[in-house]
Amino acid sequence: MSEESRRILNLLAEGKLSVDEAERLLAAVAGVSGGTARGGGSRSAGAGAAVEEPVMVVKKAPPRFLRVQVRSSGDQDHVNIRVPLNLLRAGMKLTALLPEEAREKVQAAMKEKGVPFDLDLNKMNPEAIEEVIEALCDFTVEVGDKEDQVRIFCE
Template sequence: MNEQRKDILGMLAEGKITVEEAEQLIAALERDQPPTAASPTARPKGKKYLRVVMEFLENGESSRLNVRVPLQLLRAGVQLAALIPAPALDKANAALDKSGVPIDLTQLKPEQLEALVEHLDEAIVELEQPDGHLRVFCE
């Protein structure tokens, strides 16, 4: 048994987390384990970053925005969201909705994010304008 699993079980035994939270953490650990070479389901490594590149003219000068977000950061965020208490999620959902972002954080599941990440390999968004262009892709 690895050290992280022992820590989770220790927190459960001490009453610091619930059984459901312990199950979620252990499931997250298992997902994050690198596949072994002998594993028949081992997949080749996919894309690691979500990139947003924008070049535009502003007051006659060329400007560039280049953002690279690790996909692992998105995965970690979803896993952490599973540990947020329901009342806090309700407040966050209300604030998002009030700001015009109708997202229900209680529906965000790690499995859904993995499906999204798999399909990001195929997705490229490009916008060409006379004063610049925008490109969103994975690498």
């Protein structure tokens, strides 16, 4: 394994790279080194055919919590919320079970409060719910300066 590949895999294991980014970098490294890597790091078998050493990719564990952190150094206000993603999944699945009348009442009540909520959770299947959660996992917000900070991320 080349030094660049090892470095990329270390960064992936430390969580500094996502799986997609690591895959792209490994492909780029393999492309750049080309015949040199094959000549240096591979074993020859039979009639001179080169065999590539398999690259071990460490998969990052899926995130389990949605974190919301707000810090204000002036008043030393802080908000630190950790929501398990399973809670979001369970809540969405339970809401999808609501009968039609109950859902309409909830939507009407939320509209009265100024929150238009027209999402038809009845049509959301488990795969769609997982897609929403996955999109949420890729969603990161970091806003602020030295004194005030808002961070929303998944871990």
